[in-house]
Amino acid sequence: MISSFVITGFLGVGKTTMLTNSVKENFGDKKIAIIVNEFGDVGVDSKILKNVHSEVLEISEGCICCQLAEEFEAGVTEIIQKYDPEIIFVETSGASEPFPIFLSLQNMGISVDGVICVIDSKNFSSYKENSTAKYQLGGSNIIVLNKMDLVNETEIKELEAEIAEIKAEYNIRNTMTNEPIFKNYVTHRAEQGLVGKELFEGVYKVEEVVEFAQDSTHLDHTLKDSITQKVAYLKEDINFADVDEILENVPESIYRVKGVVKVKDVPNAIFVNYSFGDASFEELLDYEDKSLLIFIGENVDKEVTALTKKYDILNVPKFSISRG
Ligand SMILES: Nc1nc2c(ncn2[C@@H]2O[C@H](COP(=O)(O)OP(=O)(O)OP(=O)(O)O)[C@@H](O)[C@H]2O)c(=O)[nH]1
Ligand SMILES: [Mg+2]
Helix, strand or coil, rough: CCCEEEEEEECCCCHHHHHHHHHHHHHHHEEEEEEEECCCCHHHHHHHHHHHCCCEEEEEECCCCCCCCCHHHHHHHHHHHHHHHCCCECCCCCCCCCCHHHHHHHHCCCCEEEEEEECCCCCHHHHHHHHHHHHHCCCCCCCEEECHCCCCCCHHHHHHHHHHHHHHCCCECCCCCCCCCCCCCCCEEEECCCHHHHHHHCCCCCCCCCEEECCCCCCCCEEEEEEEEEEEEEECCCHHHHHHHHHHCCCCEEEEEEEECCCCCCCCCCEEEECCEEEEEEEEEECCCCCCEEEEEHHHHHHHHHHHHHHCCCCCCCCCCCCC
């Protein structure tokens, strides 16, 4: 039987970083396939993941938990037929809930060995009120407290207490029996998504058939929590400092920016990866397309328009469709 892990967690918490840094390390001897569903219709994560893993399937332009169940199942079937993986890792979009994906995998006869919720330990308080973030915790049985480098022990203790509370309230239950689907959960700490193999070792396997679980309450949260995205393009004649300046002036309501940019003073294109005020950059070989940034958050239309007025190197296409 093929086994799988679902990796959930809010926007920018470190899901892709975990897949990049931990999976090959721990499963170098296995045939791994990765499915990634990204919020934002430009597949930045799949480009990053393809640098490290050979079989990466990207499902973009929507959320696999509400609109794309069929596309997701077709993608899983395709990757199984083509590649015959032993383990499938699914990175859900930061705005998805894991439970419907868990059900889809189970319905396809794939064993779900764990639903991993990655937490941004530094920025948890900025996003913990978001209902999707709460359901992500409730629907998982392995919790990874990531970005440990940015918090101290007192903050970690507070975080663990808050998580335990949310976890208890939002735990996914079987509506027939009212029993929690996950009888228990484990918490691991991580930096740069690095975790040991024991995290994945199948003690958490969910044997129960969970068709009756509480998924009728699943709402279209992408609309409810009004997280939207907007793509903006950058002019060609720019330097790295120009990009950095824009990132330093991103308003708080935009908590995630991703993109690829080409600048005059760096030979290769650069991945831009910004979440909650912190940015990281990585060089990328062989990128021939335009320089672009995807802004994700609340009030995105208004805020990105304001940024384009302030920085004339940044512009949005006149007729673009914003997706939730
Ligand atoms: N300081 C610090 N930064 C981290 C750590 N893990 C990840 N990051 C940074 O956090 C940002 C987001 O990481 P990703 O792995 O892209 O996050 P994600 O959860 O896949 O994001 P989405 O797919 O957009 O929801 C990047 O800039 C990473 O470099 C960590 O442990 N410490
Ligand atoms: Mg990602």
